[in-house]
Amino acid sequence: MAATRLMPTEEAQDLIDLTREICDKELRPAVDEAERAAASGESFPTEVFRTLGRAGLLSLPHPEQFGGYGQPYEVYLQVVEEIASAWMSVAVGVSVHSLTAYPVTTFGTPAQQEALLPGMLSGEQLGAYCLSEQQAGSDVGSMTTRAVADATGAGEPTGYTVRGRKAWISHAGHADYYTTFARTSDDGSRGLSCLVVPGDAPGLSFGAPERKMGLHCDTVREVMFDDVPVEASRRIGAEGQGMAIALSALDAGRLGIAAAATGLAQSALDLAASYAKERRQFGRAIADNQGLAFLIADMEAAVTSARATYLHAARLKDAGRAFSKEAAVAKLTATDAAMRVTTDAVQVLGGAGYTQDFPAERFMREAKVTQIFEGTNQIQRLVISRHVLR
Template sequence: MKVERHFADDTQRELFALVEEIADKELAPRADVEERSGRFPRETVELLGRAGLIGLPFPERWGGGDQPYTVYLQVLERLAYRWFAVAESVHLQVLASHGLARFGDDDQRDRWLPELLSGEVLGANALSEAEAGSDLEGIRTTAVREGDGYRISGTKSWVSHGGVAGLYNVYCRTGTAGLGSLTCLMVDAHTPGVLPQPPEHKMAVATLPTAQVVLDDVRVPAGMRLGRENRGMLVAASVFDHGRLGIAACAVGLAQAALDHATEYAKGRIQFGAPVITFQGVGFLLADMATQVAASRALLLEAARLRDAGRPFATQAAQAKLFATDTAMRVTTDAVQVLGGHGYVQDHPVERWMREAKLLQIIEGTNQIQRAAIARAL
């Protein structure tokens, strides 16, 4: 199904054409094979970095593209359409760079942003812990001030890019209790005491490593602190809002892929002398899927427009994440149903897309947390 896209100028149109070419030629042919092998495609992420796709929403001064979020999110959607794990890796890289770009000083930006935006150094946000997922007051990782730096001790859980990242944004406790005593410290992965654990065995997205990271008395200079001490929640809150937009874009791309695959199958599958798409039970199912995907995209782009205009967008980001990821779960499940038995085997990618969609309802804040945030805004 052709998606009508609206860009401001020829530069944006040419950029998106390049993205489509890369996604079609570099990502699509490899996705199934690589996901079965579970190998992290490091060289592919670097390729996208060199092509300027990671740096799209960042200033040119540090190697960015100075593009609005409406453009970046459509690029992310197209990458997810061909290979969700790679799109998620780009999304993670952008999030790992966001706090630095917004809250870091120029020395920090000059040192790290060009390498992050080029994909030369992978970044990761280390926020969650065994007892601190949605409830960040449960963070127990501590950073004790010592001379001109900090000593960090604790264990972070569910760190995407864990074990392959070169720079971790570690949220740790520098005060006594509460969200007002958290600080974000950038930690070079080569620092003694940074100990990534073996990757988790997930039900999908096998190519994207997720792991615990143990911080065993890690010494970090004070110059690696993002923003002010005990104000790490300001960094986290901004990352959360942008993270929800990125996940929503990945969800739209995944759902669009499932819709297109199911539609083509239904047009070619002949039963009782006619394509099954002509049967109301199938045709109406596909119609609902198409409508939900289009609505998700519209909600996402409206939130992005608010962000680009400098207006508050936190509630709209939560709505986009909630609706788009629930849609992705529903559409990928219905795609399996349209294909019947063929949808349940690995000859078709819809069973993998269904497993990947489940992740989207959980990461960057579960959809129950999104509903709570939206309700508070009401």
């Protein structure tokens, strides 16, 4: 059943109603076939993203003056959750796209915002976020992709030449731009900078799609930079500010993944509850067995708790208060809940849950990666403990 929501404004409620309508009409009827097709060959839901873009759902938390909707994170994340309850791959894509625009929104100059954000927020463009490398996942500071400044003598460079490889990049090969972090000096984590690379830049190429356990419609590939030219006007922030930009963006991105994980868990709960009421054994519905009913109750408690944690962090962010710890708590809580709830849903369905006749097995496969990307849950525990104990 639909999650119980208390939206802050009438406009926010209208956005949720619109999202639910699109989910019911466009996403739920297509998800199973699309995910199966993508498992055996690349399939990217381009038209779905265009539908969401036309509805304004790809730019909700960004400034209105540049084409966004100026919505608080509390509203944006609940939209992401609703999308995830219908199609997890697409919800992850919405979160990733918002993440790609975040550096420009938050750290860009007025000129950069005016030049870049209208396209990013138009609904016609899709972004990719190029941070991770094969040997630089949780340890961002060890990245080797390098942006070499053009030799100009004194003053600011006129451009950069980017060389290296990025790994595990959603939307790779389909994105219109790549928000990229690269090394501009050898000063460890203080030597990173942020560049927005056009999707048609010469020297940009892509590896084969990763063969993943789940989220098949979230195409993930390596991105290769072979002397890719980037104008200096596309460097966001100062040289060496890249780590601060990346960590700030990840705080926001973790909330997107927390919301998506909550929506996935809600779908698993709904499926399990519906099946338990219909499936009969020993002359009665299996839901009448207290042991199973209590399992459903625990699943509901986990989903509700996950929703509460991400909304608390979002409200802190909207109030302009520090929320890094709370974002880590939300990501940890929601993704662990998603893994537990989807696994329990398979158990409730029994043998049927282990087949592709029901989406329970897909939910469980999709849940696992939420504990890994946007910072593993071990990293979240490290972040939380440092905040509590410092």
